[in-house]
Amino acid sequence: MTLLLNCYKEIGLVFGNIILLCQFHKYYGVDINLKVLHKTQKIVRYKHPDNNVYYGIVEGDEIIQLSSSFNEVINDELKFDGTKVKYTEVKILEPVIPSKIINFGWTYAAHAKETGGLENLNEPFLFLKPQSSIIPDQGEIILPPKELTNQVELEGEVALVIGKRGKNIKEEEALDYVFGCTIFNDVTARDLTQKDPQFTRGKGFDTFGPLGPCIVKGIDPTNLRIVTTLNGQVVQDGNTNQMTFSIPFLISWISKVMTLEPGDILATGSPSGSCPMKSGDTVEVEVEHIGKLCNYVK
Structure with missing residues (x-):
């Protein structure tokens, strides 16, 4: 010192x-x-x-x-x-306990195509996850019983942590509301999201929201490489600069729908390469300048 x-x-x-x-x-x-x-x-x-x-x-x-x-x-x-x-x-532990976890879907065209989503959205696709989905780095992703789902997949993402209350935020001021960035794994029961009219069930199981391990301030969220590995093999390799909607636009857009509170999580969507996980697997999501989020499938 x-x-x-x-x-x-x-x-x-x-x-x-x-x-x-x-x-x-x-x-x-x-x-x-x-x-x-x-x-x-x-x-x-x-x-x-x-x-x-x-x-x-x-x-x-x-x-x-x-x-x-x-x-x-x-x-x-x-x-x-x-x-x-x-x-x-x-x-x-989880770096924050948010009042809400806001997720944006199909923000990468290749991921939308591989999952049967909409590739040319006119506005963002939105869904929420409950607090009970959050687990920390090194935590266990618990697979639901097979009678509920047979296809649970990983989705590595950059997540924004909101730093101050905001409503109707201007796009040019949007990044001023971001405290920092962290890593999120939007674990998904793909068979359920493909048959249900909305995503709540397929995205909302307990432990389906690994988050962490840290919050990093002072980095540009619009140009971050995301690499996800399953048992050491690379399955996702993307960058937030490939998103179909800009991060400032997403922040501004969602703030017109709901008030953003300090600690809220905005998961910005997954690049292509989402794939099934099984019991015994290890999944790691690494984002440059942030670190690595590691979880075990049980």
Whole structure:
């Protein structure tokens, strides 16, 4: 750790490429209610061995622990008490518990074609997933009984985490409402989505929404490579720059339908290569600049 002192009697605590700002007081010492000066690279939510849940900033193989809520994190109202923990010593949780998980379907033409969807949509195709679908990195995707579905497939996606409340957002201001990006696997019972008039049942099973492992700030969501592997074999390889609707347009469009709240997830759709999974499989969705979301099929 390095200390920096500026002319305003503010001290910068330097941890690698992260600078945390605190105030020096003549009589009271250092105020450790800190602000992040640098764009945070990776933020995780995790369960500490003391059984408390914290947010933290990933730096190498360690986590800079923040005794703060999600609202404090998105507003950079970070409280740092000097604690750091090893990444391998904690349980990584879902990075956020959203009020809603908004999904956009068929945003990649090739994926729409392979799944029998609409390739030339005039406006986005929309569906929601319940909170109960969310599982964290390293969590288990539980296959429903075969009498309910015989074809459960993976769909690796980039997901946006909303950072502030918004309604009727202008397209040119849309990215200002994004706190950061994470990874989502839109697990799908394909046989059900192909026969039901809407997607709720085929998309809504418990554990059908792997999310994580972190939220990354300061990256461009419109140009991110997505690579999904099944048991080590690449099955999806796409980029958000191939989407038929732009991400700013999607944010603006959905905000005219429903109010976006801090922590809401916007899953931006899957590139081509969706394929069935079976019990015993390992599925990994890797997005450049974010990391890898790994889950096990049971």
